[in-house]
Amino acid sequence: QITLKESGPTLVKPTETLTLTCIFSGFSLSTSGVGVGWIRQPPGKALEWLALIYWDDDKRYSPSLKSRLTITMDTSKIQVVLTMTNLDPVDTATYYCTRLNTHNNYFDYWGPGTLVTVSS
Amino acid sequence: DIQMTQSPSSLSASVGDRVTIPCRASQSIGIYLNWYQQKPGKAPKLLIHGAFSLQSGVPSRFSGSGSGTDFTLTISSLQPEDFATYYCQQSYSTRALAFGGGTKVEIK
Secondary structure, three states: OOOEEEEOOOOOOOOEEEEEEEEEOOOOOOOEEEEEEEEEEOOOOOOOOOOOEOOOOOOOEEOOHHHHHEEEEEEOOEEEEEEEEOOOOHHOEEEEEEEEOOOOOEEEEEEEOOOEEEEE | OOOOOOOOOOOEOOOOEEOOOOOEEOOOOOOOEEEEEEOOOOOEEEEEEEEEEOOOOOOOOEEEEEEEEEEEEEEEOOOOOOOOEEEEOHHHHHHHHEEEEEEOOOOE
């Protein structure tokens, strides 16, 4: 059974750095053809893809947010961390961790999401 | 970067209706198009990948079609549990895996 779960702060101040962790089970990033991605959704708005990391440590970032994002995986390959710098209230959103199937680059498993509010 | 457009942003339908939800890409993406369903307060769920491949466990009343720039998600007979928001996502370019703005299917 594949599961993913996001964890991190629920409230962040403007200009601070956000660190979110995704812990997953049922698969490993040591398996080829697999990736882990982050997607966010501001309240009442559409989904926005943020970043991806592949089993071979290749990384992709949203062009509009690339300068603020860093995605890494730990050596155990069952945990991925997303860092976003210089937070702003517009970054208030539910952040989802997802598994990417690289066959057609689709997100086949999702975590429940974690709501992050940016406010002073 | 490839932009995905979903219009209308909402539509009203009745149980039993055949519903079609369009999605358009700003450039040709072959069949690299995926569909997701999202219910309020829940994470999205994958329905269709590769434009027409039904994800395991998804009811057969859902189907996908199209290629190039124009795609459609069809629900052959709308069920009460299908009232939700539907998103398309292009997977042709991994430099920017863009989602469409979503189409909300509401009860008429």
